[in-house]
Structure formats: structure tokens, C-alpha cells
Amino acid sequence: MTRHLTDEQLLDVLEDEAAIAGREHASGCAACAMRVAGLRDTLQRARRAEVPEPSPLYWQAFRRGVGRRIADEPRPVRPLGWLVPLLATAALVAVVVARPPRASVPLRPEPPPATSEAVVPAWSALPPAEQDGSLPVLEAFVVADGEAAAWEEGRGLGAFEAGLSDEESQALADGLRQSKGGAL
Amino acid sequence: MSGEGLALALGLASAVARPDDAAQAREAERDLVGACQRGEREAFDRLVERYQREIYRLCYRYVNNHEDANDLAQDAFLKAWRAIGRFRGDSSFSTWLYRIAVNACLNHRALKRPLLQELPEVLPDPAPRADADVLSADESRRVRQAVGQLPERQRATLILKVYHELTHEEVAQILGSTVGTVKSNLFHALGNLRRLLAGGEEKRP
Numbered sequence: 001m002t003r004h005l006t007d008e009q010l011l012d013v014l015e016d017e018a019a020i021a022g023r024e025h026a027s028g029c030a031a032c033a034m035r036v037a038g039l040r041d042t043l044q045r046a047r048r049a050e051v052p053e054p055s056p057l058y059w060q061a062f063r064r065g066v067g068r069r070i071a072d073e074p075r076p077v078r079p080l081g082w083l084v085p086l087l088a089t090a091a092l093v094a095v096v097v098a099r100p101p102r103a104s105v106p107l108r109p110e111p112p113p114a115t116s117e118a119v120v121p122a123w124s125a126l127p128p129a130e131q132d133g134s135l136p137v138l139e140a141f142v143v144a145d146g147e148a149a150a151w152e153e154g155r156g157l158g159a160f161e162a163g164l165s166d167e168e169s170q171a172l173a174d175g176l177r178q179s180k181g182g183a184l
Numbered sequence: 185m186s187g188e189g190l191a192l193a194l195g196l197a198s199a200v201a202r203p204d205d206a207a208q209a210r211e212a213e214r215d216l217v218g219a220c221q222r223g224e225r226e227a228f229d230r231l232v233e234r235y236q237r238e239i240y241r242l243c244y245r246y247v248n249n250h251e252d253a254n255d256l257a258q259d260a261f262l263k264a265w266r267a268i269g270r271f272r273g274d275s276s277f278s279t280w281l282y283r284i285a286v287n288a289c290l291n292h293r294a295l296k297r298p299l300l301q302e303l304p305e306v307l308p309d310p311a312p313r314a315d316a317d318v319l320s321a322d323e324s325r326r327v328r329q330a331v332g333q334l335p336e337r338q339r340a341t342l343i344l345k346v347y348h349e350l351t352h353e354e355v356a357q358i359l360g361s362t363v364g365t366v367k368s369n370l371f372h373a374l375g376n377l378r379r380l381l382a383g384g385e386e387k388r389p
Contacts (some may be wrong), residue, residue, distance in 0.1 A: 008364070042378040046346050049327035049377075051244045059236055062254065066232050066261045070225065073266065140208040 005032045014039050210276075217277050220268045228268070232261050235278065238348060239285050246289035248325075250255055250331050260285035275357050282348070283358045286340055330380040332346045337339070337361075338373035345370055 005025060012018035013026045013036050026032045148181065164172065219227035239260050244253035263284050271280055331339060337359065344355045345366070352363045359366070 008367050011367050011371045038378060039374050042381070043346065046331070046342070046374075046377060048328055049324040049331070051241045052250070052326070054240075054250065054278075058325075059233075062236055062240070062258070063229060063232050066236075066258050067225070067229065069262050071257060072229070073262070107337045113237050146205065 004029065005035075010035055010039065026182065190313060213277055214273070214332060217268065217271060217273070220265070221271070228265055231264075231277070231281075235281055236261075238278075239281065242282065242285050242343060243289055245328060245331060245347060246293065246378075249330050252292065256288050257285070258290045278351075279354055279357050280376070282344065282350075282354075283317065286344070286358055290340070327381065330377055334373055334376055337365075338369045338376065340372040341366055341369040342377070360387065 005022060010026075010032065013032075015023055018026070026036055035099045042049060192271055204313060215229075216227045220231065232283060236257065240253055240257040243256035243260070244250070247256065249251055260281070264281055267284070271277070334342065340359055341355055344350050346350070350358070352366045355366045356363050361369075
């Protein structure tokens with residue numbers, strides 16, 4: 001480094017925060033070294049200039065004085081941040097309570113409509129009818145046989161099957177095989 | 185504030201020897217500030233006790249007499265109490281408090297400006313002198329008076345940096361400036377102070 005140090009670089013040397021190049025220059029350049037020495041001398045003299053120390057009793061009196069002046073003051077403004085979630089919750093509750101029930105979202109489930117088509121609620125765990133491979137088999141069997149009443153009376157497949165003749169059982173087995181092959 | 189928090193604040197207020205202690209002291213101070221924000225006077229008394237000496241000395245270096253320094257330091261704490269509800273902890277409490285005190289001093293000085301003789305930003309360079317003896321009370325007063333003649337920003341920078349040993353970053357926060365400006369002001373403050381002291385000595389018999 002050949003140029004003299006800038007003011008900031010001189011201060012960095014004084015405070016032992018200078019880069020290596022700055023320190024090397026200050027140690028080799030008489031002009032910069034003199035400027036740093038002048039700053040250091042002034043800094044040391046300034047540091048030695050003490051403020052007169054009041055008596056120890058003064059500090060108690062000082063605190064009392066501050067306390068008296070504060071006592072005459074209104075209480076400090078407190079942060080109201082804790083009110084925000086409380087007010088937000090209260091507002092949400094008020095909106096929910098004041099809102100009229102919507103027709104499309106009844107509070108109580110309505111009875112299913114009296115139609116012949118099965119209505120599968122959106123929340124049903126069953127697969128949709130068009131994806132259920134077992135439905136065509138049962139429908140074909142029940143419709144073909146004309147015995148839907150047996151299901152409606154709750155006798156189920158076992159009871160229904162027990163009442164079939166040999167030919168009817170054979171026809172059922174054939175129908176099931178065909179339906180299975182179609183589904184696959 | 186909980187009893188435990190207050191005990192921490194009392195016990196560790198001056199314990200800054202180790203990093204762990206410093207962290208605990210900062211935590212305790214945050215507890216104290218939180219208690220003050222809830223309106224607890226006792227917690228504020230602890231903060232006054234902790235910082236009263238520093239704030240008084242800061243004010244004294246501005247006004248160079250005990251009566252005004254006492255009034256200004258009390259004003260600074262009163263303003264801190266009024267505003268503590270708005271303290272968000274973006275800076276440390278001490279930095280925030282120093283800023284309040286410096287502003288109080290600057291306002292005080294502005295009111296008394298016609299009575300004070302403030303220097304221009306740069307003085308002509310005197311002949312160098314090399315002695316650095318221990319200062320007597322008389323010499324200390326002379327240095328303080330010379331500091332009092334520095335331009336405002338230079339004086340504030342020198343007081344905070346030299347007598348309160350704050351970092352450049354902390355001084356910049358307090359004065360609302362940049363680190364570069366702080367360094368520049370400190371450099372010029374030391375240069376002007378040197379010239380002022382040399383000039384005073386030339387005038388002495």
C-alpha cells in the first residue's frame with residue numbers, strides 16, 4: 001500500500017481493527033504513524049477526563065426523584081397485542097351464530113328421497129355404482145329371476161338360493177361366470 | 185413478572201463475565217422490561233438502579249454541571265417510563281434508553297444554544313504535543329469543556345464511543361446514522377478535540 005491511509009483506515013488502526021495492509025502501512029509511513037499517534041494521545045487524554053462522582057447517597061435520592069415523578073404520571077400504555085386473537089375469536093363466533101342455516105347444508109340430515117334410484121352419499125365408503133363389479137351380477141340375477149321381493153323381505157342370498165331348483169342353480173352359476181368374465 | 189424472573193434480574197444484572205451470564209442477564213432484562221410494560225413500578229426501579237449512573241454521566245458530559253445532568257437524567261427515565269409500552273425490543277433496552285437520553289440532551293442544548301459557543305466542523309491543526317500525564321481535576325474539567333464545544337454529532341459520537349464503550353453499530357443505532365458516518369464523526373471529533381486542547385494550552389500562562 002503506497003497511498004496514505006484514509007481517515008477511516010487511520011481510525012481502524014487506532015482501534016486495532018485495521019486490515020494487515022493498513023497496519024503495515026501505518027508502521028512504515030512516518031506521516032500516517034504521526035497521525036495515528038496524535039489520535040491515540042487525544043483519545044487517552046479524553047478517557048482520563050472523569051466525571052465528578054456524586055456521593056453514594058445521591059443515587060438513592062435520584063431513584064426517589066424518578067419515582068416521585070413517575071407517581072404523578074398516568075400508567076404507561078400497555079401493548080394490546082394479546083387482544084387481537086381474542087377479538088378475532090369473538091368475531092368468528094359472532095359471524096357463525098348470526099349466520100342463517102343454508103338450504104344446501106342442512107343442520108340435520110334429511111330422509112332419503114323416495115325414488116327407485118339408489119343415492120350414494122358423497123361421504124360413503126362404498127365405491128360408486130359404476131365402479132362396483134359386484135352390482136351387475138346381483139342386478140342381473142335378481143331382475144332375471146323376478147324375485148326381488150326376497151331381498152326386500154330380508155331373507156338374503158342364502159335363503160333365496162336354497163329355494164332354487166337344479167336348473168335355476170345352474171342358470172345362476174352360468175350367469176355369474178359370464179358376469180365375472182365381463183367384469184374382468 | 186414472576187418472582188423467579190425478578191430474582192434472576194436482581195442477581196444477574198451485573199453478571200456479564202461469561203457469555204452464559206451475559207445471555208442470562210439479557211433474558212433477565214427482557215423480563216424486567218416486560219414487567220414494566222405491564223405497569224410494574226418495582227421492575228422499572230430496578231432498571232433505573234441499573235442504568236442511572238451511565239445515564240447521569242452521559243448527561244453530565246453534555247451539560248458539564250450536576251444540576252442540569254440530574255434533571256436531564258431524570259427526564260430521560262421519565263420519558264422511558266412513558267414510552268416503554270411502545271418498546272418492541274428491536275434494539276437492546278440500553279440502546280433505546282441511550283437514545284432517549286441523547287435526545288433529551290440535544291433538546292436541552294437546543295434550548296440553550298444562544299449561550300453556548302459551538303465550534304465549526306474543522307479547526308486548523310496546531311503544533312503536535314506528546315505528553316499524556318494523568319489528568320488532574322482541573323485538566324479533566326478542561327477536557328470536558330472542550331468536548332462540550334464539539335459540534336453536536338461529533339460530541340455525541342465521542343461521548344458514546346469513548347466514555348460508554350459502545351460499538352460503532354450501537355452508536356449508529358442510537359444516533360440514527362450509519363457506521364461509516366459514526367467513524368467519520370469520531371475521527372473528526374478526536375482531531376477537533378486535539379486542536380481545542382492544544383489551543384487552550386497555548387493560551388494558558
